Amino acid sequence: MKTLIVLLLFISIAFHVRAQDAKMDTFINTLMGKMTVDEKIGQLNLTTAGAFVTGSAVNDKLQQKLKSGQIGGMLNGFSVPSMKAFQDIAVKESPNHIPLLFGMDVIHGYKTIFPIPLAMSCLWDMTLVEKSARIAAQEATANGISWTYSPMVDIARDPRWGRIAEGAGEDPWLGSQIAKALVKGYQGNDLSLNNTMMACVKHFALYGAAEAGRDYNTVDMSRVTMYNDYLPPYKAAFDAGAGSAMTSFNVVDGVPATGNHWLLTELLRNQWGFKGFVVTDYTATNEMINHGLGDLQTVSALALKAGTDMDMVGEGFLTTLKKSMDEGKVNIKDIDLACKRVLEAKYKLGLFDDPYRYMNEERAKTDVMTPENLKAAREIAERSMVLLKNDKQILPLKKSGTIAVIGPLGNSKGDMLGTWAMGGDQSNVTSVMDGIKNAAGSSVKVLYAKGSDFTDNLQLAKSVNAFARPGQPQASEPVKTSEQLLNEAIQTAKQADVIVAVLGEPAAWSGEASSMTDIGIQKVQQALLKGLLATGKPVVLVLINGRPLTLPWENENVSAILEAWAGGTEAGNAVADILFGDFNPSGKLTTTFPLNVGQIPIYYNHKNTGRPMSANNKFSSKYLDSPSEPLFPFGYGLSYSNFDYSDIKLSKTQLKGNEKLMATVTLTNTGKVAGEEVVLLYIQDPAASISRPVKELKNFKKVMLQPGEKKEVNIEVTTSDLMFYNSDLKYDWEAGDFVIYIGTNSRDVKSAKVNWVK
Numbered sequence: 001m002k003t004l005i006v007l008l009l010f011i012s013i014a015f016h017v018r019a020q021d022a023k024m025d026t027f028i029n030t031l032m033g034k035m036t037v038d039e040k041i042g043q044l045n046l047t048t049a050g051a052f053v054t055g056s057a058v059n060d061k062l063q064q065k066l067k068s069g070q071i072g073g074m075l076n077g078f079s080v081p082s083m084k085a086f087q088d089i090a091v092k093e094s095p096n097h098i099p100l101l102f103g104m105d106v107i108h109g110y111k112t113i114f115p116i117p118l119a120m121s122c123l124w125d126m127t128l129v130e131k132s133a134r135i136a137a138q139e140a141t142a143n144g145i146s147w148t149y150s151p152m153v154d155i156a157r158d159p160r161w162g163r164i165a166e167g168a169g170e171d172p173w174l175g176s177q178i179a180k181a182l183v184k185g186y187q188g189n190d191l192s193l194n195n196t197m198m199a200c201v202k203h204f205a206l207y208g209a210a211e212a213g214r215d216y217n218t219v220d221m222s223r224v225t226m227y228n229d230y231l232p233p234y235k236a237a238f239d240a241g242a243g244s245a246m247t248s249f250n251v252v253d254g255v256p257a258t259g260n261h262w263l264l265t266e267l268l269r270n271q272w273g274f275k276g277f278v279v280t281d282y283t284a285t286n287e288m289i290n291h292g293l294g295d296l297q298t299v300s301a302l303a304l305k306a307g308t309d310m311d312m313v314g315e316g317f318l319t320t321l322k323k324s325m326d327e328g329k330v331n332i333k334d335i336d337l338a339c340k341r342v343l344e345a346k347y348k349l350g351l352f353d354d355p356y357r358y359m360n361e362e363r364a365k366t367d368v369m370t371p372e373n374l375k376a377a378r379e380i381a382e383r384s385m386v387l388l389k390n391d392k393q394i395l396p397l398k399k400s401g402t403i404a405v406i407g408p409l410g411n412s413k414g415d416m417l418g419t420w421a422m423g424g425d426q427s428n429v430t431s432v433m434d435g436i437k438n439a440a441g442s443s444v445k446v447l448y449a450k451g452s453d454f455t456d457n458l459q460l461a462k463s464v465n466a467f468a469r470p471g472q473p474q475a476s477e478p479v480k481t482s483e484q485l486l487n488e489a490i491q492t493a494k495q496a497d498v499i500v501a502v503l504g505e506p507a508a509w510s511g512e513a514s515s516m517t518d519i520g521i522q523k524v525q526q527a528l529l530k531g532l533l534a535t536g537k538p539v540v541l542v543l544i545n546g547r548p549l550t551l552p553w554e555n556e557n558v559s560a561i562l563e564a565w566a567g568g569t570e571a572g573n574a575v576a577d578i579l580f581g582d583f584n585p586s587g588k589l590t591t592t593f594p595l596n597v598g599q600i601p602i603y604y605n606h607k608n609t610g611r612p613m614s615a616n617n618k619f620s621s622k623y624l625d626s627p628s629e630p631l632f633p634f635g636y637g638l639s640y641s642n643f644d645y646s647d648i649k650l651s652k653t654q655l656k657g658n659e660k661l662m663a664t665v666t667l668t669n670t671g672k673v674a675g676e677e678v679v680l681l682y683i684q685d686p687a688a689s690i691s692r693p694v695k696e697l698k699n700f701k702k703v704m705l706q707p708g709e710k711k712e713v714n715i716e717v718t719t720s721d722l723m724f725y726n727s728d729l730k731y732d733w734e735a736g737d738f739v740i741y742i743g744t745n746s747r748d749v750k751s752a753k754v755n756w757v758k
C-alpha cells in the first residue's frame, strides 16, 4: 500500500513537472516567434550595470541598447531604484518587453558577510553551509539580485593561487557535499519565490589547477585525474539542480573552456544531462583571441557552437553572431537554442510574471543584517576557525588583567570581509580588537598598537587597497617608520599580561588575480612577532588570511596559533569567543598547510608512487633539503578538549556485493571541557587497475562530548564509496582488499582491513 502511494505521488509529480515544462515551452516558443534575430542575440548579451568590474567592460550607450533589446542581463547592480530604472526600460520600451536578469557575485553573503568560502569549508557542517546560502539569497533577492555567481567549486591544491579562498579546498568528496548544500541554500525548492535565486556553478572547468598557482594560467591534466579529482564537485552541483554554469578562463585539453565543445556539450549536457544555461566568465570569449584561437568573430562563433549561451560583457556575441549567421558560420538553430535557455532561466525565476519580483525596497530594509542573520554569521565564523596550536594552554584567556592587541589586522574591519564581499559594508564589521572589548567588558583593559604595515615590499604594498569597500577610508601613506611602529608596539606589549598578535594578509591578497610566490608571514610582520616574543609575555597568534600559509617559524616559536581566516561581519566577535573559551573550536582544515612553498602542490590524497617517501632510503620520493610532510595536514584542527580514538571495529571483514560495512570507533573526551570532534573516515584501494590515492575522504561525523564522556561513532561504508573512474573512464568498484582509516585528521588515523568481492 505504502509503495503504491509513493508511486502515485511520484507519477503525479512527474505529470505536474511535465505540464509545467510544456507551459514554459509554449510561452517561450510563442515569444521567440515574435523576436528578430537581433533581439535573440540581444538576450545572449550580459552587460555590467557599472560597478566592481574585474576588467574593462563595453557598456556604452546602455540605454539605447536596453531600448532596442540588445541586453539580456546585467551584473553588479547595486541599488534597487537604479535596477528598477533599467528594468523599466527593458519591459516598457524594448520590442518584446523581455525582463532583464540581474546577477552578482554573492559568494559568502550579501550584506551580512560570512567567512570566505575556504573558511566555511572548515565547518564540516552542511546545515550551516546551506543556511549561509539561504541567508545570502534572502538578502540579495531583496535587493534586486536573482542570479548569483556561486558556488565556486574549483578543487585547488596550490595555495599560491589566490582564488583558493573562494572554494572548498582540496577534497573532491567534501567539495561535492558543500556544492550541493550551497545550491540548495540559494535555490530552495522553488526558484520562482521572491527569496530564492539561481545558482551559477563555476568555473567550469578545472580553473583551480592553473599551473604554478598563477591566475588564469594553463591547465593540463589527464582525464583520469579530471574525472576522479576535479569534476565531482561540479557534477554534484548540477545534480543538485543548479540552473546555470560559468565557463572558466583556462584551457581544457588545449581548448579554452568557453569554446570547448567536449566540455560544454558532450560532457555537461550529453553525459551529465544539464538543462540550464552557460554564461562565459568575464570577457572569456574575447580572451580566446589571446589564447590563439582566432579573431573575435571566430571565437564568438566557436563559443556559441561549443555550448556557451550568454556572453559576459565582451559583446563578442552581440557584435559578430549575426555576421557569422549570414556567412553560414553559425546557424539560427544555434542562436535559438542559446536564446531559449536564457529565456527559460528568466521564466523559472518568475520574471515574466513579475519583472520587479526581486526589487522590494521594503524588504531591502527589513530582510538584511537582521539579528538572526548576524547570529548565524557569528556562529558560522566561530565554527570555521581552526586552532592550530595551543601548547602551553595559553588559551583560553582569562577575562581579567591587560590584553595588548597588536598587528596590522588587529583593528582592521574591511579585511575581515575577505574577497568578493561586494555588498559588505566595513562599518558593520567587528574588528578583532572590538570583539575582544565586547567579550571582556570592563574587567579587562584592552590596549592596541598597529606594530607594522602589512609589508615592506613596495610593489606588494600597492595592492593592499585593491578593494574599495563601502565605508572604507582611503588608506593613507604610512606616516610612521617600521622602527617607530615596532617600538610603539613593544612599549604597549610590555604593559600587558598577554599579547594577541593579529597578523596575516589583507583581503586583497587573496581572491582573483592575487597569486603569490611567498605565502609566509611578511618580513615586517614577522619582525614584529619576534619583538613581541622577546618581551617574554605570552603571545597568541591570530591569523587573518585567505589561503594556507607557510608557518614553520611561527609554529616553532609561538605557543598558541588560531587560524581565523577572513571571518566576515562578525569576525571579531567570533575570534573573541574562541580566545576566551566561550566557544570551543571545532574547525578543521580542508587544505594542506605546506611547510614551505617548494612542497607545492601538496595534498593529502596523493598517489603512493613506486618509491614512497622513506627516511632511510635516499632513492625515495622526497626532498633533500626539506621534510616532505606538510606542516598541518588536511583535516587538522585542535580543540580545548582532548579526544581519544579507540581502534576501529568492523561489522565484517569479508563482504560481498552490495552488503554494507559498519566501521566503529569509541571516542572519549579526555579533556576538561565539553567539545565537538569531527571524526573523519577515509578509504584506500591498495590494489586496483590504476594507481589510487593513499587515502580518500568518504565520510565524517561531528560528535559532541562532555568531559569524560565516551561515545561509539558508527560510520557506514557502501560500495559507492569504493567507486572510481578507471582508465576507460568507467565508473565502478573493483573487488579486493580495502583499508579503512578513521581519525582526527588525514595523518593521525587508525586503520583496519576488509576484503570485498563482487
Ligand code: BGC
Residues within 6 Å of the ligand: 054, 075, 105, 149, 202, 281, 282, 512
Ligand atoms: C570572475 C568570476 C566572476 C565574474 C563576474 C570574473 O572575473 O572570474 O568568478 O563571477 O568576474 O564578476
